[in-house]
Amino acid sequence: MPFDRIMISKRHSFSTFEPNMMKMRSLKLMVLTLTLMAMNVLNSKAQTIDVSKLKPASRTDTSFVVGSGDTQSHLPMIIFKGKEKGPVFTIVAGIHGYEYPPIVAVQELINEIDVQTLKGTLIVLPMANVAAFYGRTPFLNPLDAKNLNNAFPGSANGTVTEQIAHLISTVIIPQSDVFLDIHAGDANEDLLPFVCYYNNTSTPKQTALARTLSLASGFEYVVAYPYTLTETEPAKYAFKQATQKGITALSFEAGKLGNVQTDQVRAIKVGVYSLLSHLKMQSLKNISKVKTISLDNQVYIKVPQSGLFYSELKAGDKVKKGEKLGYIANEFGTKLEDVVSTADGIILYKIGTPPVNKGETLFCIGY
Numbered sequence: 001m002p003f004d005r006i007m008i009s010k011r012h013s014f015s016t017f018e019p020n021m022m023k024m025r026s027l028k029l030m031v032l033t034l035t036l037m038a039m040n041v042l043n044s045k046a047q048t049i050d051v052s053k054l055k056p057a058s059r060t061d062t063s064f065v066v067g068s069g070d071t072q073s074h075l076p077m078i079i080f081k082g083k084e085k086g087p088v089f090t091i092v093a094g095i096h097g098y099e100y101p102p103i104v105a106v107q108e109l110i111n112e113i114d115v116q117t118l119k120g121t122l123i124v125l126p127m128a129n130v131a132a133f134y135g136r137t138p139f140l141n142p143l144d145a146k147n148l149n150n151a152f153p154g155s156a157n158g159t160v161t162e163q164i165a166h167l168i169s170t171v172i173i174p175q176s177d178v179f180l181d182i183h184a185g186d187a188n189e190d191l192l193p194f195v196c197y198y199n200n201t202s203t204p205k206q207t208a209l210a211r212t213l214s215l216a217s218g219f220e221y222v223v224a225y226p227y228t229l230t231e232t233e234p235a236k237y238a239f240k241q242a243t244q245k246g247i248t249a250l251s252f253e254a255g256k257l258g259n260v261q262t263d264q265v266r267a268i269k270v271g272v273y274s275l276l277s278h279l280k281m282q283s284l285k286n287i288s289k290v291k292t293i294s295l296d297n298q299v300y301i302k303v304p305q306s307g308l309f310y311s312e313l314k315a316g317d318k319v320k321k322g323e324k325l326g327y328i329a330n331e332f333g334t335k336l337e338d339v340v341s342t343a344d345g346i347i348l349y350k351i352g353t354p355p356v357n358k359g360e361t362l363f364c365i366g367y
């Protein structure tokens, strides 16, 4: 999902997603087993890795241990060290474990990357939220009911989600020249595929590169988010954390409503290869060029009251200010109110399933 702009209130999310005790126990057992199975599990005390020290033309599969006891899990990582020197490019998938096109695209990519022809280093976090993936949990990590994309910079001694955020913030981001976080519409989100970056004017060089990479990514819609974060405010989101630390960062959003969608898997792979090509880490031919549409402004339409939401509109539809977007009804079948657009623009994402809770983002409209 695009961040947690679709806020799930703790009360609702907990009652919806908290597995029962049986499920919880088997999930914990499974996560623990997977942790033990993970290759080269990094020593949990020395949870760090210096990618500059790895051998050229090598692939390293490893995992960090996160959480402890009942909430222990792992953070898998693959490092492709190219034969020749070059930038360090990081790809993260699965910050939200129910967003499948990024996870599947990265699974394909890691079997295609050839360290003999790679220049520089490619760090891949193929599944940042393992417990959410196996637990089939939208937005939240079922082990602590926290949203990883709301947890940055995280905490070394925090819950399992906060520890994952902390590792990415302190070990991965500082070693990256370019940081790409890949998301999709989550289980309930209808979404138009797009690439996005923060318009951080305090780091003009990095922001210019983020824009250039976005324009070269093959995605038609290029979204620039405003950036007003101070140096000490929590960034919350992974690629905002990287942006705050002066790293060139961007994000893909491709796929929707909890589906795998092979066309979006392909779009993500084309995007990653286009970036590798632009960074001269791989020489690739036949990268398709697309005409891009920049959306530098966004409005967020919030859910005015909880209920069932009905709408004929889809992500990608164009709307006008004042246009009726849909309506909310209660459980007794009574219509409560219409929802209208507050801007002319295109629907970037919307809640695509009936339940809506007061205060959540119902529509994000780009223009």
Ligand SMILES: [Zn+2]
Binding pocket: 001, 002, 003, 095, 096, 099, 149, 183, 184, 186
């Ligand atoms: Zn997401």
